[in-house]
Amino acid sequence: MRGSKVIVGVFSYMDDLVRAIRKAKKEGLDYRVFSPMAHPVIEENTMPQASSVRLFTLFGGILGCIGGFALAIWCSLDWPLRVSAKAIVSVPAFVVIGYECTILISALATFLGILHFCRLPDILRKVGYDPRFTDDKFGIAVGAEDGKEEAISKILSECGADEVEVREGL
Amino acid sequence: MSETHGDIGLKEGVTYSRVNDLVLNMLKPPTFGWYCLFFLAISAVCWGAASFTRQVLDGMQRAGINQPIAWGVYITNFVFWVGIAHSGTLISAILFLFRAKFRMPIYRLAEAMTVFAVLTAGLFPLIHVGRPWFAYWLLPYPNERALWPNFRSPLLWDVFAVSTYLTVSATFFYVGLIPDIAAARDKAKTFFRKLLYSITSLGWTGNHSQWKHYMSAYLFFAGLATPLVVSVHSVVSWDFAMGNVPGWHATIFPPYFVAGAIFSGVAMVLTLIIPLRKVFGLEELITPFHFEGMVKLILLTSGIVTYSYITEFYIAWFSNNPFERYQFWFRPFGDFKLAFWGMVFCNCVAPLTLWIKKLRRNIGYLFAISLVINVGMWLERFNIIFTSLSREFVPAAWGNYNFSWVETGITVGAFGWFSMFMLLFIKFFPAVAISEIKEIMPPPVREEGALEAH
Structure with a gap:
């Protein structure tokens, strides 16, 4: 978030929060919304565009599929086990390996995607956070330059914030 | 169901805060009862460890397996525990994709059960091979002789399938836990708990960007875990079905095994969740x-499993293959007939009583039935493995089997091992999903209908 100060508004009601988000957007403020759970209304009003995590999943899957088949094929050619007249590279049998590796690498890549896009781990730095946001309160933290905190606090209060706090530094 | 909250099954009056209180209350210091159970679990683990030590010192003759029954209780236990592991991913992934609301309060425990059951299942092939210190031979690792495993063997498929399943289900489980560990972190009182939850929640704050990417990723996890869960037990069934053994060599095995796995897994979820609900007072979250x-x-x-049993008999008769026909005569009337009829009673007959509303609404009865199904599913694996191996093609090579005390000890130890992890889990991490229950609850609003306008 931009600015030297953070103004945190704590809300009990989601409709108030949504009003505050819309107002902050309209004013062109730099904000961050906190909620105890995911909710489609918050999502629509904050980040309606699709998440790029899917690219991690896709590339992980492609890599896993190629890797799984390559492993099975290369190992079979490197140490050929000749049984009757069966093919050394037995694709139907290797489908299982390719399939499992696709899922394995894709899932691990998705996990990396979560870490990357959610900016995790970030244990110490919780700008604008309040422990009540994992309980029953919603929050919005707005970054502001010196002198603008009063106007922003007023906007949040007007939208129905239970309390508004101005914090130093980002 | 008038006492519940709309169509989401929670009791009337449950709020976000109440969900936090009820779930995080489970993390309070353990009671005397918990210590007693933990002591029992650890004792069972010690018995299993002692039995395994005896087997390692003396060799495989300590186990009852022999020729022709080279796969015995260890493989039965392996299939049983992999089966138990399945419903966790079914409840968490497949029901997530179907948006089944009844999954919310139970899926975390089901996922924990999955991870710990796979950890238990994974022990058995290692115990069974006799020299577990060479278990790494199963993996394609570079070695001096450039010797690689046989990728055409179903047993190697199993190595890949089960290890993938363990990794993916553990990751999925952990990802689901992150927001709830953050909730536990924010309420933690002691330094140790605060530190533990701060590290394991990775600093989660629940901001809109995190939720957006998280939910998207969660959907992909569910999408990946769904075909995985179907594939893993199919691969386990191919351990048998790829072998030319009467009673095993059947194309019905994959769906039959997957249905059986879900059947036993859901029963195990009931076995775990009914006492937990009572002890921790979760009646407001987990309702009829x-x-x-x-x-x-x-x-x-249960219907699918019963149908599969009938199909096996029909196909044996229809095939006109004398070995198949004899095998399916031997199962109900041969040396292991008690196991067969026990299986039929537990898996086909007893669950039918659940069609009666009064019985399925009786929690005590449900608990009893869940135990009966667990026994039945163990017997099913016993039937498949033992009876087929004891009566293969050549009568001169027929044989029988008796448990040894080492196998009994290791089997009991596995239940202790699984229970030990479950008991530790419910005391250290939220065993019921906090944020996902809140997702299905109507959010608090100042003006009714205000959110619809958005």
Whole structure:
């Protein structure tokens, strides 16, 4: 978030929060919304565009599929086990390996995607956070330059914030 | 179901805050009862470890397996525990994709059960091979002789399938836990707990960007875990079906095994969740609505399993193959007939009583039935493995089998091992999903209908 100060508004009601988000957007403020759970209304009003995590999943899957088949094929050619007249590279049998590796690498890549896009781990730095946001309160933290905190606090209060706090530094 | 909250099955009056209190209350210091159970679990683990040590010192003759029954209780236990592991991913992933609301309060425990059951299942092939210190031979690792494993063997497929399943289900489980560990972190009182939850929640704050990417990723995880869960037990079934053994060599095995796995897994979820609900007072979160959902799954999968049993007999008769025909005569009337009829009673007959509303609404009865199904599913694996191996093609090579005390000890130890992890889990991490229950609850609003306008 931009600015030297953070103004945190704590809300009990989601409709108030949504009003505050819309107002902050309209004013062109730099904000961050906190909620105890995911909710489609918050999502629509904050980040309606699709998440790029899917690219991690896709590339992980492609890599896993190629890797799984390559492993099975290369190992079979490197140490050929000749049984009757069966093919050394037995694709139907290797489908299982390719399939499992696709899922394995894709899932691990998705996990990396979560870490990357959610900016995790970030244990110490919780700008604008309040422990009540994992309980029953919603929050919005707005970054502001010196002198603008009063106007922003007023906007949040007007939208129905239970309390508004101005914090130093980002 | 008038006492519940709309169509989501929670009791009336439950709020976000109440969900936090109820779930995080489970993390309070353990009671005397918990210590007693933990002591029992650890004792069972010690018995299993002692038995395993005896087997390692003396060799495989300590186990009852022999020629022709080279796969015995260890493989039965392996298939049993992999089966138990399945419903966790079914409840968490497949029901997530179907948006089944009854999954919310039960899926975390089901996922924990999955991870710990796979950890238990994974022990058995290692115990069974006799020299577990060479278990790494199963993996394609570079070695001096450039010797690689046989990728055409179903046993190697199993190595890949089960290890993938363990990794993916553990990751999925952990990802689901992150927001709830953050909730536990924010309420933690002691330094140790605060530190533990701060590290394991990775600093989660629940901001809109995190939720957006998280939910998107969660959907992909569910999408990946769904084909995985179907593939893993199919691969386990191919351990048998790829072998030319009467009673094993059947194309029906994959769906039959997957249905059986879900059947036993849901029963195990009931076995775990019913006492937990009582002890921790979770009646407001886990209501008859959720039990109804699980009972429907049990009835469906019990029907599939019963149909598969009948099909096996029909195909044996229809094939006109004398070895198949004899095998399916031997199962109900041969040396292991008690196991067969026990299986039929536990898996086909007893679950039918759940069609009666009064019985399926009786929590005590459900608990009893869940135990009966667990026994039945163990017997099913026993039937498949033992009877087929004891009566293969050449009568001169027929044989029988008796448990040894080492196998009994290791089997009991596995239950202790699984229980030990479950007991530790419910005391250290939220065993019921906090944020996902809140997702299905109507959010608090100042003006009714205000959110619809958005």
